[in-house]
Amino acid sequence: MTARVLIIAGSDSGGGAGIQADIKAVTMLGGHAMTAITAITAQNTLGVQGVHPIPTEMVLAQIDSVVADIGVDAVKIGMIGSAETAAAVAERLTKSDLAHAAVVFDPVMVATSGSALADDATIAAFKALLDRGMVATPNLPELAALGGEEAVLAHGCSLLIKGGHGEGETVIDRLLETGEGEVARWEAPRIDTTSTHGTGCTLASAIATGLAQGMPLEPAVARARDFVRLALMGAPGLGSGHGPMGQQFVRNDGLFTGPALNQITLPANDYATSVAFYKQMGLTQIVDSPGNGYARFEAANGVTLSIHVGDGAAGGATTYLESGALDAWVAYLARRGVQFEQMPQDEEWGWREARLSDPAGNRLCLYQAGEYRRYPPWRI
Template sequence: MKPARILIIAGSDSGGGAGIQADIKTVTMLGGHAMTAITAITAQNTLGVQAVHPVPTEMVLAQIDSVVSDIGVDAVKIGMIGSAETAAAVAERLAMLEGVPIVFDPVMVSTSGSALADEATIAAFERLMALATLVTPNIPELEALGGEEIAIRFATHVLAKGGHGAGPMLTDRLIGPRGVMKAWSNARIDTPHTHGTGCTLASAIAAGLGQGMDLVGAVERGRKYVREALSLAPGLGQGHGPMGVPLGFYEHA
């Protein structure tokens, strides 16, 4: 049986904790085949982002066209998009993929607090949200995008992540155009090594959708994967380090 083909459109993280690097690890660990269209190259580590170099829009599109025309695609994950021009162009390209689930993680700020999207790029996110099967914002991102009503406005689903909330218990809520579909609550895992949680979760969900899972099932498995990865964090770096890699998770999921 051939693995699900997951196209990841995102930026590169030189520290290996988030971005394309986290996405590839996640899709691979969950039994999928990861393909990439890199939107930006970043110089970053556990302490922050030191430099960002956007990839020209035409090169991002060339990467998408190259893999879709030859290998095909079963699901798409979008992370750091790079620029407003690239966001608009990617939306136009993805609109041509009929029936392919799209998970959009609207990356605005890194775990360390560095801005990864300007106001124009955030404004351009609307076209991507209108195409997405699922949008996965954290609390600050959801507020910046317009709140829970984006599920109605863009006829999509929203996984409102509670990781930025206060207290010992955290709740993620899956919201559709008709309201909350399901909520998950778990005890907070007490670790500073949370770099790449959003990227990893979105990629895990995309892998599940590409493998034919329904949305609730894909979210549930993705959340379990992230929590296990958090518990296995190796403690690298002086700041917000990367999570661990749950070897064998796919076989026991």
């Protein structure tokens, strides 16, 4: 069953943080995102120009509507809007229809731009949410405002301390449990980017999705961290300030619990000739190691294909490359001298296919299948 994640948070009109970041993270990780919006903000990459809190009774109505029909496996709480809403949401989460749901609490106080998103009364009301939370995910300034590690752990929830606001070239994130102290730690090089708007929202929602999918907390955190780092690396570079991340570009990166086919390595005879061939096919070269006879290419959907000189001989397998505009793609390649053994034709199984071989003799099929690839009429 699809994991159902309820996001209780504010809206970011610039699409970088808040429920917009949450929905993207949950969706890209295979969950179903639902929302109870606590505040509407006028916001862009430069800052927050205005905040309009949603009345508490409307926040609760959104929660009730979702729970009554769709159901909830995990809850992510971000910007809460007001002390009244914080207290009311904490009480609502104790009801029997949400008692089973894992709660991830991201105690949002300040936007990446530096704009305040919670007053002192609201921060004081966070205690009730910590009592209900499975894990809290503060950054270093938020942790200090909450009273430090022991103060948070005293509420009985796990604590993920995010190290992005720390000094140095290495980011250290630490997971702590009540009575056990630190149980896990992750260290990774700091990513040099200004596109950091929404990192906390994305991380918390990614954790919530993992918990909703039945993952234990530690692996859910580990996967969520990987997702955030990939989204930072894929940021589109929008805006003049702290830009949005690239959640939409995190694809086929081993983030799912089941097996995923996302890499193929083909044998090659002549390195330069094979590299030129696959670049001409429209793949983007991302690794160039001629001394090792190895090159890797990325397809439009994030799947990678490598060629390796000396890695066996071309065999009987066929590699399939898909395009939504097959005829135009084949015509483009043919005009540039690519030789086809079969020009595009409709097959009885519903695909349109063209066939050729690469310089090493590996067989390729260029095809267009639409919904027939994953959802043929005879799908079992």
